[in-house]
Amino acid sequence: MLTEFCLLSALTLNSDEREVLRDEINEWMKLFLPKLERESTRTEKCRLIASVERYEFGRILLAREWQFCKFVGKTLIIFDNERRELGQFKITSFQKKILRRNPSLENVFHGRSEIKEENGFWKLNDELERKKISEGGEALIILEQFGKLKAAVRIHIFDAFLFTARFGVNELNWKTHLISDFEKAENRADKAVVPIHENVVKNFANVELFQIGDDNEEDCLGWITILEKCDGNLRTELKNESLNLEERKKIAIELKAGFDYLRIVGIWHCDQKLDNFLMLGGVTKICDFGLIEETTRRRSYRQMGYCRNGTKFRNTWALFSGSPAFSNQWQLTGNYGHSDNYFCFLMCDWKTSWSLLYQPIDEKEQRKINRIIEILMTIPT
Structure with a gap:
């Protein structure tokens, strides 16, 4: 197994190598899935x-x-x-x-x-709790060792009951895809390709989860994605104020390069929050493709965990989120929905940028602002 897993990060493999690696991931899945357990408050x-x-x-x-x-x-x-x-x-x-x-x-x-708000939670055993990197609404990310390769594993659920007592792993089938199954996306005309860029996190493998009986694989209910393990995220770096101006400028250039590439290959990333910008060896990488607009309809993007199923993810007007960095519903700030709020954090100190963008105004301050506006309106022009 150790030998086969060393192929996981390879961009090019022959057909025999791919099938050997796929078999090993499938065996790992059989051991891994039973460890996952959740509670859901939805109906x-x-x-x-x-x-x-x-x-x-x-x-x-x-x-x-x-x-x-x-x-x-x-x-x-x-x-x-x-x-x-x-x-x-x-x-x-x-x-x-x-x-x-x-x-x-x-x-x-x-x-x-x-659809009710989800107030459920993951029920992690001691092993997974130790390996946990982060835990969010729909996704859990843990650290996993594949041979000599340390990788992040992202468990992303699309159905509320997945991994609960009401929908266990014995009701699941899955299909495993490898980055080496596809070529690099260069433009919007390519077919079986995936995004590969130094400023975009690489998904080494993605496992699509289906309910048993879904013979046509028409409704993917979740992903298990094996991806690059990074050193940390930009939010932590900026909050600790550990970056100098030159480092901040470099990050801004890298983020622009990553977003420009994604747009060229048909992906508009719509959740540009600092937690979704990871750092690996001093290089900034964009991650988390849960909220995107995808314009190519490529099946390969869905197979490798870069775009979810549904017309919803080809129309930004159909997307919804409570994230303050969700940038395509005209929320909070931004250039008519195409927000680059992260530049404020890069070029300002943490407290100033957070206050400018997201600091709430209490009633007392609101009344003060209203009085100033009323006075200004009475001044002859």
Whole structure:
């Protein structure tokens, strides 16, 4: 196993080497998946509505416009905010199973906004707790040793019940993809390619998770991604004020190079927060592709963990997030949604930049500002 895993970071392998490596990752998955355990506060109804977000509607605008859905027989019908029909689609095997268990969810309207907030949590054993790098809403990242290679493993769930007692690993199939299965993306016209750039974190392998019975692999429910292990993130470096001006300028240049490359190959990164900029050997790398607009419809991007399934991820107007750096919903600051807030942090001290961008204003300060505005409005021009 140690010998085979040394191939994990290789960009080019022959077919025999790829299959040997794929087999080893699949064996590792059999041991790793049973260790994952979660609790979820969402319901079957939440899962059903959320599954519509993973649909390929054909028309990009539908991902933004649909607000209600209804399951009638073998058909999903989506509606706008006034419940006018927008389109009909075949239901998935995943949805069929939920509806069989919950017939009361059929033939009724479900609102997109009815998905409850997730207050669940990961139930990590001592081993995974020691290996944990970070833990977020949908994703858990741990450190894993593959032979001589230290790598990060990102567990990203798209269905709320995944790895809970109600949806265990015995109900899963998976498909393993390697970076060496694909070539480097150079432009938007390439086919079976993936992003490879010194300022973009490399995904060495990505495992797509499917529910047993999804024979056509139409609804991916999660990813297990093996990626570069970095030294830290830009947020920590800036908050500690450990970077001088030249280092900050270098980081700004590297981030621009990374984002420019991603746009050339059809990816618009929409979650430009400092935690998503990692440092490896003094080089800045962009990570976390959970919120992107992808314009090429490449299956290879989905297979390698750079874009999730669904028309939603080809239309920034359909994306939503509570992150203050989520940059394509006209949130907080930014150039009409295309925000480069991170430059403020790079070129200002931490306290000043945070205050300028995100410091909340209390009622007393708001009244003071309002009085100043009223006075200014009374001054003759």
